[in-house]
Amino acid sequence: MAGEVVLLDFWASPFAMRAKLALSEKGIAYECKEQDLLNKGPLLLQANPVHKKIPVLIHNGRSICESLIIVRYIDEVWSHVSPLLPSDPYRRSQALFWADYVEKNIYDLGKRIYVVQEDQAEAKEKLIQCLKTLETELGDKLYFGGDGIGFVDVALLPFSTWFQTYETSGNFSIQESCPKLVAWVERCREKPSVSEALPHPQKIYDFYLLFKEALGVK
Amino acid sequence: MSKAGLVLLDCWVSPFCMRVKIALNEKGLQYEARPEDLFGGKSDLLLNSNPIYKKVPVFLHDGKPLCESSIIVAYIDETWSSPPLLPSCSYARAQARFWADYIDKKVVFDACGNIWRSKGEVPVEAKTEFIEILKQLEGALGDKEYFNGDTFGFVDIVAIPLTCWFFALEKIGGFSVAAECPKFSSWMKRCLQRESVAKVMPDPEKVYEFVLMFRKMQGID
Numbered sequence: 001m002a003g004e005v006v007l008l009d010f011w012a013s014p015f016a017m018r019a020k021l022a023l024s025e026k027g028i029a030y031e032c033k034e035q036d037l038l039n040k041g042p043l044l045l046q047a048n049p050v051h052k053k054i055p056v057l058i059h060n061g062r063s064i065c066e067s068l069i070i071v072r073y074i075d076e077v078w079s080h081v082s083p084l085l086p087s088d089p090y091r092r093s094q095a096l097f098w099a100d101y102v103e104k105n106i107y108d109l110g111k112r113i114y115v116v117q118e119d120q121a122e123a124k125e126k127l128i129q130c131l132k133t134l135e136t137e138l139g140d141k142l143y144f145g146g147d148g149i150g151f152v153d154v155a156l157l158p159f160s161t162w163f164q165t166y167e168t169s170g171n172f173s174i175q176e177s178c179p180k181l182v183a184w185v186e187r188c189r190e191k192p193s194v195s196e197a198l199p200h201p202q203k204i205y206d207f208y209l210l211f212k213e214a215l216g217v218k
Numbered sequence: 219m220s221k222a223g224l225v226l227l228d229c230w231v232s233p234f235c236m237r238v239k240i241a242l243n244e245k246g247l248q249y250e251a252r253p254e255d256l257f258g259g260k261s262d263l264l265l266n267s268n269p270i271y272k273k274v275p276v277f278l279h280d281g282k283p284l285c286e287s288s289i290i291v292a293y294i295d296e297t298w299s300s301p302p303l304l305p306s307c308s309y310a311r312a313q314a315r316f317w318a319d320y321i322d323k324k325v326v327f328d329a330c331g332n333i334w335r336s337k338g339e340v341p342v343e344a345k346t347e348f349i350e351i352l353k354q355l356e357g358a359l360g361d362k363e364y365f366n367g368d369t370f371g372f373v374d375i376v377a378i379p380l381t382c383w384f385f386a387l388e389k390i391g392g393f394s395v396a397a398e399c400p401k402f403s404s405w406m407k408r409c410l411q412r413e414s415v416a417k418v419m420p421d422p423e424k425v426y427e428f429v430l431m432f433r434k435m436q437g438i439d
Contacts, residue, residue, distance in 0.1 A: 050320065050354065064312045066319055073312040089296040090282055096289045101270065133270070 003060040005030035008044050010037055011199060012207045014107065014158035015067035016055040020197040021154045022074040025082045027193075038214065068099055071154055084151045098137055098144065099155035105130045106159045113170040114162075114208060115216045124170050131178045138184055153188060157198065160185040164201035165208045169217075224249035227264050227276040229256055231428050233326075233379035234287035235275040236418050240375050241291045243414035245298045257435075288318055291375055303372045317358050317365060318376040324351050325380055333387045334429055337438050340391040348387070352399045359405055370412060378409045378419070385422035386429040 007023070009016045009032050023030050035044050035054050047056040047063040057064045057073065064073045075084045086092050109130065112123035134156065138144055144152035163174050163185075175182045188194045208215065224242065228235045228251040242249050254264055254274050267276045267283035276283050277290045279297070284290045295303040304311050329351050332344035355377070359365055365373035384395050384406075396403040409415050433439040 050316075059309075062309055064309070064316075066316055069312050069315045069319065072315065073308055076308040076311070089293050090279070090284075092296070093284050093289050093293045096292070097284075097286055100286055100289065 004058075006058040007032050008035050008047060008054050008056040008058070009033060010035055010054050012204055013054060014162060015053075017158035017161065017198055018067040018154050019055045019057055019070045019074070021149075021157060021194065022071045022084060024193040024197040025084065025149055025154070026074060026078045027081065028074070028078060068103065068155060071151065075151070082148065084145065084149070084154060086150075095144075095151045098134070098152045101130075102134070102152070102155045102159075106156070110159060110162055110166050111216070113166045115218065116169055117218065120170060124172055127166065128172075128174070128177045131174065131181050135178055135180045138180065142187060143184070149188065149191070149194070157185065157188055157194065160188075161198050161201050161204045165205045168205060169208070223280050225278040226251045227254050227261070227267065227274050227278070228252060229254055229274045230420055231425055232274055233383065234273075236379035236382070237287045237375050238275045238277055238290050238294070239418040240378070240414050241294045241303065243418065244301065244303065244370070244375070245294060247294075247298060288322065288376060291372065295372070301369065303366070303375065305366070305371070314366065314372050317355070317373045321355070321373070321377050321380070324354075325377075330380065330383060330387060333391045334383070334433070335436075335438060336390070345391050345393050348391075349393070349395075349398045352395065352402050356399055356401045359401060363408065364405070370409065370414075374405075374409055378406070378415055381406050381409075382419045382422050382425050383429070386426040389426055390429070 005023070005028060007016070007019055007030050009020070011034060020032075033043070035041065037054070040052060044054065044056065045052055047058060048054075048065045051065060053065070055065075055067055055070060057070045059073075059077070064070050071084065085095055106127070109123050109127040113120055113127065137152075141147075143149050144156070163182075167174055189198070224247060226235065226238055226242070226249055228239070230253065239249075239251065252261075252263075254260055256274070260272060264274065264276060265272055267278065268285045271285065273285070275287055275290060276285055277293070278284075279293075284293055291303065304314055329344075329348040333340050333348060336344065355365075358373075362368070364370045365377065388394055395406075410419065430439065
């Protein structure tokens with residue numbers, strides 16, 4: 001079951017961070033292979049021929065693609081430690097629903113903010129609305145997963161590393177509109193398993209400044 | 219289990235609703251399908267059960283709502299275990315989820331939408347892309363009877379409902395799925411022989427009529 005675990009990674013990708021969070025939560029040792037996304041190598045192209053994207057988890061030589069699918073795979077294979085999804089089917093469906101909600105909204109809205117085009121104002125408004133909806137779902141819980149980090153926490157947390165970038169490029173404050181969510185981010189970052197897996201938002205912002213053109217900022 | 223325990227908020231032409239119905243049929247479950255009038259006015263039950271998206275399908279199990287077709291199908295599979303719709307091996311499950319996700323990402327809105335929402339002549343690129351995606355799926359199918367292997371399963375359920383829209387796409391786009399992707403076409407026929415599928419899938423001619431009406435409504439025709 002342990003076997004060889006390799007992650008094809010890009011350090012600034014929130015999708016890759018999901019996989020790293022899951023691996024870190026479960027205490028799984030793995031080899032991280034940083035990929036050059038502007039010049040994709042044969043290993044990546046072979047491991048993910050359909051989408052040619054990171055992250056890819058390679059476990060005992062077999063590749064698993066798509067970040068949430070990777071997280072589910074990790075959760076199933078290493079099921080005996082720190083389960084991320086509830087065992088009850090209904091509660092599991094709720095967690096999957098909210099992770100899917102994050103998937104449908106956050107990345108696209110964030111990108112529409114940092115590329116700074118005409119629809120930035122609308123994207124800012126929608127992002128805040130989505131984050132507020134997620135705040136409501138969090139409610140009084142410490143984590144989306146309840147008392148511990150769960151699937152929805154893993155799905156959403158990586159985007160918090162990009163909040164500073166969204167806020168600075170969009171000139172608005174997520175803290176102001178969604179203080180509970182920001183408190184949740186800080187609570188998560190206190191855990192060593194999380195702080196080990198996630199880069200500092202300042203590093204992400206520095207990356208954004210350096211690679212604006214490659215990121216689609218006109 | 220009484221019929222009242224399982225309710226589906228439904229629309230006859232929605233491939234997403236068909237996924238749920240096929241899964242329920244595969245499991246031999248009795249359920250009540252309540253048609254929603256998506257143009258006339260959505261029911262309070264729908265709006266209250268799916269406040270985030272306000273869409274069908276919504277599946278209610280003893281009053282508890284579930285939304286998003288793939289999530290509903292997975293729930294049905296986990297709650298009523300026989301026959302299993304997903305393989306038991308974690309790696310095979312990851313592959314199944316990958317292809318279900320691929321179908322939703324690539325086929326549904328982009329590839330199909332680019333064809334049936336086209337004003338005037340359908341661009342060649344839209345047709346080429348659609349066929350390429352089906353060929354990719356043919357690759358995933360390989361020599362298997364079904365995407366799931368020897369038995370009909372999760373990916374088959376996610377994919378087959380979309381095919382009742384293909385006749386409309388072929389008419390609007392002027393191409394033939396059977397001619398371009400014979401393997402995929404054989405898989406379609408195989409699935410349609412299953413009672414669980416046949417009693418749920420509408421007549422493709424009726425879907426075509428619906429698409430034409432919808433195009434008029436949207437000002438495309």
